[in-house]
Amino acid sequence: MSKVISLVEQQLDALLENETNIVSNLANTAALLFQNYENLNWAGFYIYNDDAKELDLGPFQGKVACMHIKPGSGVVGTAFANKESIVVPNVHEFAGHIACDADSNSELVVPIFKNGQIYGIIDIDSPILNRFGENEKNEVEELAEILANHI
Numbered sequence: 001m002s003k004v005i006s007l008v009e010q011q012l013d014a015l016l017e018n019e020t021n022i023v024s025n026l027a028n029t030a031a032l033l034f035q036n037y038e039n040l041n042w043a044g045f046y047i048y049n050d051d052a053k054e055l056d057l058g059p060f061q062g063k064v065a066c067m068h069i070k071p072g073s074g075v076v077g078t079a080f081a082n083k084e085s086i087v088v089p090n091v092h093e094f095a096g097h098i099a100c101d102a103d104s105n106s107e108l109v110v111p112i113f114k115n116g117q118i119y120g121i122i123d124i125d126s127p128i129l130n131r132f133g134e135n136e137k138n139e140v141e142e143l144a145e146i147l148a149n150h151i
Helices: 007-016 022-036 074-082 134-148
Strands: 042-049 054-062 086-088 106-114 117-126
Touching: 007 022, 007 134, 022 042, 022 054, 022 117, 022 134, 042 074, 054 074, 054 117, 074 086, 074 106, 074 117, 086 134, 106 134, 117 134
Parallel strands: none
Antiparallel strands: 042 054, 042 117, 086 106, 106 117
């Protein structure tokens, strides 16, 4: 049985086709996420900087954000360190949550893997509690795979 590809996955694949500029691809992906998911206040990327051994802010849509996150710190750093997606229904109950925006109440973070190595994190925040579930997590993981083919 073949996998059903969502409209947003089709849009991302078409948007990034034949484009090789990483910043442009990350910027357009952030915009696509922000426009296609309801009740968001932030959607963007943290990219691992091997020299500084931290995650640096990448292209995003939303309010200003934390510029550097250490692996293992907050939701983003924890997802990076554990190399796994995390759905947080209430960020105020997540030990060590980094409050870059006081309006954020729930969060979805998904690692991006390139050539078997973790490249960075997709980070999506919402002012709504319990905004993200398995469906969003699974779809954003698929989007991360599509994006990895264009970075």
